[in-house]
Amino acid sequence: MGNNFEGHLPNKSLGLPKMTYLSINNLPGGKTVVLFPDIHNMVSLYFLTLRNCSLTGRIPDYIWRFTNLLYLDLSFNNLTGIIPPDLNQFQPQFVFLRSNKLNGTVPGWLTNLSYSDSYVDVSENSFTNVTLSNDYIASNLNLFECRSQYSDTRSKWQQAGYHCDNDTQIYDHLYINCGGNATSVDGHDYEADTQSDGGSTFFLSTNKTWAYSSMGTFLGTDDDEFILDKTCNISNTDVSLYSNARIAPISLKYYGFCLKNDTYTVKLHFAEIGWDTNGSSTIGKRVFDVDVQGGQYYLGDFDIQKEAGDVNKVITKECNVSVTDSRLEIHLYWAGKGSTYTPTKYYGPSISAISVYPVPREPERNKKFPPAAIAAIVGAALVFGILILVRIRHRKLKDGGLEVHPGVVFDFKKLKAATNSFALDNKIDGVGNVYKGELDGIQIAVKQLSAKSEEGAHEFVTAIGTISALKHPNLATLMGSCTEQNQLLLVYKYMEKVSLQHALFGPAEAKLELNWETRAKICLGVAKGLACLHESKLQVIHCNIKPTNILLDKDFTVKISDFGYSQFHDSQLVGAPLNKGKTALGSHDSQHVDAPLVKDKTALGSLPKPKITGHMAPEQIQGIPLTPKADVYSFGIITLEVVSGQEFCTLRSKDSNDYLLNKAYKHQEEGNLIALVDPDLKSNYKPDEALRMLCLAMKCVNQSFDLRPTMSSVVKILEGNEKFDISSASKPRSTHSGSTSHGETSNTTISPSTGNEIDDSQRH
Numbered sequence: 001m002g003n004n005f006e007g008h009l010p011n012k013s014l015g016l017p018k019m020t021y022l023s024i025n026n027l028p029g030g031k032t033v034v035l036f037p038d039i040h041n042m043v044s045l046y047f048l049t050l051r052n053c054s055l056t057g058r059i060p061d062y063i064w065r066f067t068n069l070l071y072l073d074l075s076f077n078n079l080t081g082i083i084p085p086d087l088n089q090f091q092p093q094f095v096f097l098r099s100n101k102l103n104g105t106v107p108g109w110l111t112n113l114s115y116s117d118s119y120v121d122v123s124e125n126s127f128t129n130v131t132l133s134n135d136y137i138a139s140n141l142n143l144f145e146c147r148s149q150y151s152d153t154r155s156k157w158q159q160a161g162y163h164c165d166n167d168t169q170i171y172d173h174l175y176i177n178c179g180g181n182a183t184s185v186d187g188h189d190y191e192a193d194t195q196s197d198g199g200s201t202f203f204l205s206t207n208k209t210w211a212y213s214s215m216g217t218f219l220g221t222d223d224d225e226f227i228l229d230k231t232c233n234i235s236n237t238d239v240s241l242y243s244n245a246r247i248a249p250i251s252l253k254y255y256g257f258c259l260k261n262d263t264y265t266v267k268l269h270f271a272e273i274g275w276d277t278n279g280s281s282t283i284g285k286r287v288f289d290v291d292v293q294g295g296q297y298y299l300g301d302f303d304i305q306k307e308a309g310d311v312n313k314v315i316t317k318e319c320n321v322s323v324t325d326s327r328l329e330i331h332l333y334w335a336g337k338g339s340t341y342t343p344t345k346y347y348g349p350s351i352s353a354i355s356v357y358p359v360p361r362e363p364e365r366n367k368k369f370p371p372a373a374i375a376a377i378v379g380a381a382l383v384f385g386i387l388i389l390v391r392i393r394h395r396k397l398k399d400g401g402l403e404v405h406p407g408v409v410f411d412f413k414k415l416k417a418a419t420n421s422f423a424l425d426n427k428i429d430g431v432g433n434v435y436k437g438e439l440d441g442i443q444i445a446v447k448q449l450s451a452k453s454e455e456g457a458h459e460f461v462t463a464i465g466t467i468s469a470l471k472h473p474n475l476a477t478l479m480g481s482c483t484e485q486n487q488l489l490l491v492y493k494y495m496e497k498v499s500l501q502h503a504l505f506g507p508a509e510a511k512l513e514l515n516w517e518t519r520a521k522i523c524l525g526v527a528k529g530l531a532c533l534h535e536s537k538l539q540v541i542h543c544n545i546k547p548t549n550i551l552l553d554k555d556f557t558v559k560i561s562d563f564g565y566s567q568f569h570d571s572q573l574v575g576a577p578l579n580k581g582k583t584a585l586g587s588h589d590s591q592h593v594d595a596p597l598v599k600d601k602t603a604l605g606s607l608p609k610p611k612i613t614g615h616m617a618p619e620q621i622q623g624i625p626l627t628p629k630a631d632v633y634s635f636g637i638i639t640l641e642v643v644s645g646q647e648f649c650t651l652r653s654k655d656s657n658d659y660l661l662n663k664a665y666k667h668q669e670e671g672n673l674i675a676l677v678d679p680d681l682k683s684n685y686k687p688d689e690a691l692r693m694l695c696l697a698m699k700c701v702n703q704s705f706d707l708r709p710t711m712s713s714v715v716k717i718l719e720g721n722e723k724f725d726i727s728s729a730s731k732p733r734s735t736h737s738g739s740t741s742h743g744e745t746s747n748t749t750i751s752p753s754t755g756n757e758i759d760d761s762q763r764h
Contacts, residue, residue, distance in 0.1 A: 001023050001024070001025050001049075001335075001336030001337075002025075002335060002336035002337040002338075003336075005024075005027055006027065006028050006029075007027075007029070008029065008032075008034055008037075009024065009027070009034075009037040009050070009053065010037075011037050011038045011039075014037050014038070014039045014042065015038065015039065015041045015042065016041070016042060017041045017042060017043055017044060018044050019042050019044060019045065020044050020045060020046050020047065020068075021045075021046070021047045022039075022042070022045060022047065022048055022049070022050075023047065023048075023049040023336075024049065024050055024051075024053060025049060025050070025051040025052055025053065025335065025336050026051070026052045026053075026335045026336065027052070027053040027054060028054060029053070029054030029055075033056050033057075034053065034054040034055055034056060035055070035056060035057050036050075036055050036057055036058070036059065036060055036079070037050075040060065040062045042066075043066060043068070044068060045066055045068060045069055046068045046069055046070045046071065047069075047070065047071040048063075048066075048069060048071065048072050048073070049071070049073040050073070050074055050077070051073050051074070051075050051076055051077075051096075051250075052075070052076035052077065052335075053077060054077065054078070055074070055077040055078065055079055056077070056078045056079065056080070057079065057080065057081075058079065058080060058081035059074065059079055059081060059083075059102075061084070064083075064084050064087050065087075069092050070092050070093045070094065071092065071093065071094045072092050072094065072095050072096065072097075073094070073096040073250075074096070074097055074100070075096045075097060075098035075099055075100070075121065075215065075250075075251070076098065076099045076100075076251075077099075077100050078100065078101055079097075079100040079101065079102060080100070080101045080102065080103065081102065081103070081104075082102070082103060082104030082105070083097075083102065083104065083105075083106065083107055083110060084107070085105065085107045086107065086109060087109055091113070092113070092118070093113075093117065093118045093119070094118065094119045094120075094200075094217055095110060095113065095118075095119070095120045095121070095122075096119070096120075096121045096200070096215055096216070096250070097121065097122050097125065098121045098122070098123050098124055098125075098142070098215055098251070099123070099124040099125075100124075100125055101125065101126050102122070102125040102126065102127060103125070103126045103127055103128065103148070104127060104128065104129075105127065105128065105129040105130070105131060106122050106127050106129070106130040106131060106143075106146065107131055108131035108132075108133065110122070111130065111131060111132055111133070111138075111141060112133060114138035114139075114140045114141035114200070115133070115138050117140075118140065119140045119199045119200035119216075119217055120140065120141050120142070120200060121141075121142040121200040121215045122142070122143065122146050123142045123143060123144040123145055123146050123202065123213060123215075124144065124145045124146065124160075125145075125146050125147075126147070126148040126160065127146050127147050127148070128147065128148060128149070128679070129147075130143060130146065130147070130158070139197045139201055140197070140199055140200050140201065141200065141201075142200045142201055142202050142213060142214075142215060143155075143158050143202065144157055144158065144162075144202035144211075144213045145157070145158065145159065145160050145161070145162055146158055147159050147160065148160055148646070149645070149679075149680065157202065157204055157211070160647075161325075161505065161647055162257070163257050163258075163325050163326045163327040164208070164209070164257045164258035164326045164327075165208050165257075169209075169258065170258050170259070170260050170326060171209060171258050171259060171260065172259065172260045172262065172357070172358050173188075173356060173357045173358070174209070174210055174256045174259065174328070174354065174355075174356035175188045175189060175190040175191060175353075175354070175355055175356070176190060176191050176193050176210060176254065176353060176354045177190040177191065177192060177193055177240070177241055177244070177352075177353050178193050178244070178245060178246040178254075178269075178351045178352055178353055178354060179193055179194070179226075179227040179228065179244035179245045179246035179247075179352070180192065180193065180194065180240065180241070180243065180244035180245075180352075180353075181194060181240075181244075183240040183241065185238050185240065185241055186238075188355065190240075190241065190353060191205065191210070193212070193246060194227070195212075196226065196227065197214075197226065198214040198224070198226025198227075198246070198247075198248055198252075199214070199215075199216065199217050199224050199226070199249070200214070200215055200216070200217075201213075201214055202214075208257065208258070209256065209257055209258040210254065210255060210256050210257060210258075211254070211255045211257065212246070212252065212253065212254050212255070213251075213252075213253045213255070214226065214248045214251065214252050214253075215248065215249070215250050215251040215252075216248060216249025216250030216251060216334070216348065217249050218249045218346060218347070218348070219249075224249075225247075225346065226246060226247055226248065227244060227245070227246055227247070228244065228245045228246075228247055228273050228274050228346065228350065229243065229244055229273075230242075230243050230244070230271075230273035230312070238314075241269055241352055241353040242269065242271040242273070242314055242352050242353075243273070244273075244352070245270075245271065245273055245274075245350045245351060245352045246350070246351060247274070247346055247348055247349065247350040248332065248334075248348045248349055249334065249347075249348045250333070250334050250348060251331070251332070251333050251334070251349075252331075252332040252333075252348070252349050252351070253329060253330065253331045253332070254329075254330040254351075254354055255327065255328065255329055255330075256323075256327065256328035256356060257326060257327055258326055259323045259326050259327070259328055259356070260323070260326070261323055261324050261325070261326060262322075262323060262358055262359075263320055263321070263322050263323070263358070263359045264320065264321060264322075264323055264328070264356050264357060264358055264359060265318055265319070265320055265355075265356070265357055265358070265359050266292055266293075266297070266318065266319050266320075266321055266328070266330065266354070266355075266356050267316055267317070267318045267354070267355040267356070267357075268290065268292075268316065268317045268318075268330070268351060268353075268354060269314070269316050269351070269352040269353035269354070269355070270304045270307070270308070270314070270315050270316070270317070270350065270351060270352055271304065271308065271312060271313060271314050271315070271352050272286065272304040272305040272308065272310075272311040272312065272313075272350070273311070273312060273352075274286065274311075274346050274350065275311065284338075284339040284347070285303060285305075285337075285338040285339050286303065286304060286305065286338055286339075286347055286348075286349075286350060287301050287302065287303050287334075287335075287337040287338035288301075288302055288332055288333060288334045288335070288337075288338075288348065288349035288350075289301070289302065289331075289332070289333045289334075289335055289349075290302050290317070290330075290331070290332055290333075290349075291330075291331040291333065292319055292321055292328075292329070292330050292331075293321040293322070293323070293328060293329055293330075294329065296319070296321040296322065297319035297321060299317065301335075301337060303338075304350065314352075320359050328356060330354065332349030332350075332351060333349065334347070334348040334349055408479060408480030408481075408491075409480060409481060409482065409483075410439075410479075410480050410481065410482045410489070410491055411482070411484070412482050412484035412485045412487060412489070414439060415437065415439070415446055415482055415489060415491065418437030418438055418439040418444065418446070419435040419436070419437035419446055420437075422435050422446075422448065423435075428445065428498060433447065433448040433449075434446065434447045434448075434492075435448070436494060442493075443493075443494035444479065444491055444492065444493065444494055445491075445492045445493070445494045445495065446489055446490070446491055446492075447489065447490045447491075447492065448487070448488075448489060449488040449489070449490065450488070456488055457488070458565075459490075459562070459563055459565075460481070460488045460490065462540075462563040462566045463478055463481070463490050463563055464478075464481060470532060470533070470536050470538065470540075472528070472529060472532040473525075473528075473557065474525045474526070474528045474529030474532065474557070474558045474559060474560060475529050475532065475533075475559065475560050476492050476493075476551060476559045476560060476561035477492060477493040477559065478490060478491070478492055479491045479492060479493060492561070495551040495552055495553050495559060496552075496553055496554040497510075497551075497552035497553060497554065497556060498551065498552065499547060499548050499549075499550060499551055499552065500522065500547040500548075500550040500551075500552060500558075500638075500642070501546075501547035501548040501550075503552060503556075504547060504641060504642065504645060504647075505547070505647055511645070511680065513556075514645075515681075515684065516681055516684060516685035516686060516689075516690075518556050519642045519643065520689065520693070520718075521556060521557075521558075522550075522552070522556060522558055522642055523638070523639050523642055523643075523693060523718065524715070524718045524719070525557060525558025526545070526550060526558050526560065526635060526638055527635060527711055527714045527715045527718055528558075528715055529558060529559075529560040530542065530545070530560070530628075530631050530632075530635060530711040531710075531711035531712045531714070531715050533560075533628075533631075534628040534631065534710070534711050534712075535711075535712060538568060539568060539628070540563075540566050540567075540568060541566060541567045541568070541626055541627070541628050541630060541631055542560065542563065542565075542566050542631050542634075543565040543566055543567055543620070543626070543630065543631070544562060544565045544566075545560070545615060545631055545634035545635060545638065546613055546615040546634065546638070547638065547641065548562075549561050549562040550638070567626060613648075614637065614648035614649050614659070614660075614661070615633075615634045615637045615638065615648060616630075616633075616634065617629070617630040617632075617633035617634065617705065618633075618703055619705060627705060628710070628711065629705035629706075629708045629710075630705065631711065632700050632705075632708045632709065632710070632711060632714070633700060633701055633702075633705070633708065635697075635700055635711065635714065636696075636697040636698070636699070636700025636701035636708075637660075637661070637697075637701060639693055639694075639696070639697035639700070640660055640661070640664055640676065640694070640697050640701075641660065643676060643677060643678065643690060643693055643694055643697070644660060644663075644676045644677065644678055645678030645679075645680055645681075646660050646663075646678075647660065648660045648661065661701065663676065664676060664694075664697075664698060664701075668698055673691060673694045673695060673698070674687060674690060674691050674694070676694055677690050677694075691726060692717070692724060692726055693718070695724070695726040696709075696714065696717055696718070696724060700714070
């Protein structure tokens with residue numbers, strides 16, 4: 001433990017039949033697949049830790065037959081497969097399988113261990129069922145996010161990707177006194193965190209806005225305590241924050257589940273109160289790692305005492321991170337460094353308090369945005385939109401066939417009344433600043449855009465200039481706009497089913513309506529909407545296709561929305577050349593749309609970039625000039641999600657996020673793509689149609705955009721009007737990973753979180 005070894009575990013050195021204690025952790029496996037080591041001869045083991053060792057594949061069956069094994073820690077790997085359903089002789093006291101890809105059922109023999117003094121952690125896995133006695137969850141059993149799907153609304157936190165419950169208020173702050181009582185400091189009310197459990201447990205706060213998930217047991221002691229207390233000698237005025245601390249033996253994660261999507265300052269409070277120093281009598285060290293929001297901020301080998309200068313002294317660490325899906329994650333992890341035994345038996349990560357609050361905005365001179373400025377932005381937007389419409393009208397007169405409907409200008413007071421002054425109760429979940437309302441007996445959705453940002457102005461322009469011009473059943477219906485009272489408002493027809501995100505990954509009752517025919521209809525609708533954008537006179541690239549931007553009406557008809565990041569493929573449509581041949585919407589004479597450049601300002605500023613998501617094509621993340629094939633890639637990911645019922649990325653630890661595309665590649669290489677079909681469908685789907693859709697999706701996500709089909713071709717294939725050879729798309733990836741946009745051979749995919757390349761071994 002606590003070393004910096006790399007590479008594979010040496011099988012020959014591990015075949016020692018009399019070895020009783022083996023502990024190896026944090027072993028990066030390099031670029032090749034790391035299989036479970038062959039240790040079947042080590043029958044005397046009573047303590048086995050292979051934590052975070054990059055292990056893949058199944059847990060060998062012989063592990064469950066080691067009759068002497070009391071402690072088993074295989075957490076933070078990429079292990080797959082099932083746990084045997086029935087074992088009579090295997091009776092360990094500690095089983096930690098956290099953050100793997102295990103599936104099947106968590107058997108009763110394993111959960112029953114936690115009813116005694118045993119600790120069991122199977123959190124952050126992909127199980128489909130858990131066997132519990134009388135549905136009772138013991139305090140030493142951690143089931144957080146252990147299931148791929150879970151319909152019981154009483155324990156939503158057991159399902160992967162859990163975030164704020166629909167009935168819980170959304171906040172813009174979070175203050176926790178870790179290990180201590182509720183207190184008020186500097187005008188902020190810190191919530192109490194006095195739950196005594198921590199060996200292997202998940203605790204959800206009463207208001208369901210935050211939680212902690214803890215794992216491990218302290219070695220060398222029979223008494224586990226997970227809260228440190230200190231009543232004197234704290235050298236800080238905020239004694240109420242630093243007189244207590246929560247500790248954990250191995251892993252301690254705090255979650256904020258109900259934060260508004262924004263950029264936050266996360267302030268972590270520490271003080272070493274676990275022991276006192278008198279001269280050199282204490283030689284203990286507490287060393288651990290801190291990871292905030294999946295690597296957006298990271299501290300390695302953090303030593304509270306060293307950083308603060310002594311014990312009982314305060315040290316804080318601050319960072320700014322982005323929050324999406326209302327979820328914040330703070331991970332404190334013991335990598336085996338520092339001291340483990342007397343006099344420092346409580347050696348794991350420790351934290352005194354957590355403060356989370358929005359990053360302060362730039363100060364404004366006036367409370368209201370200056371009228372002149374809003375007028376300038378709106379004026380530029382309208383002029384820009386008119387230029388688009390004039391060009392469209394010119395082309396219509398020239399070759400006919402395109403109809404222009406610029407929409408209605410709405411009165412702000414009426415929209416305000418229709419939405420009850422844009423009340424929070426009227427805000428539609430999961431689709432940004434959009435409010436439901438009723439105007440003259442018609443249900444509407446009013447989208448509030450920021451008049452102070454380039455993104456807001458850009459979407460305002462694009463909506464007026466494109467959606468109004470392009471009438472299509474699978475594009476959002478823009479009813480009109482409003483620019484009064486320093487506002488930029490777009491008025492849409494209200495969609496009863498809200499979004500594909502809600503239908504696929506929202507409450508269980510929403511997904512119940514998604515039978516196979518409905519899913520096929522949704523995929524075809526998205527394809528038709530994109531084909532319309534790409535092949536219209538405007539040649540629009542949407543650039544931000546994802547489930548939250550695909551709206552659904554009561555009949556599950558697709559309506560593509562949110563054109564805030566769209567670009568125009570035919571850059572000559574609008575504007576005179578700017579800055580050495582650049583136009584207002586891209587290069588003047590190019591087959592591609594230029595990636596936004598700081599030096600290359602448009603009439604409304606540089607083109608806005610959406611946040612990086614797993615639905616983006618590799619060339620979009622890398623800043624390579626875009627073609628409509630970027631949307632084709634996004635369509636491929638959407639199709640995989642719709643058919644499988646799984647989100648693109650299931651959040652786990654920073655080293656083991658579960659990517660749907662990785663699963664798809666694996667099944668493709670095994671010749672078993674059909675295994676991706678959502679198990680909730682059971683046998684109620686068309687296998688041939690499902691396989692064709694999955695193979696088509698894999699063709700759409702080819703790393704080389706030149707090898708992706710056009711959206712019009714996709715529509716024909718889905719409708720059965722164009723032949724599609726599924727054999728080529730279902731072959732192993734190496735047979736169709738053509739040249740990249742730079743003409744280089746590539747067997748890599750792009751990490752959606754970082755934009756970095758991931759080679760084949762990491763993908764598996």
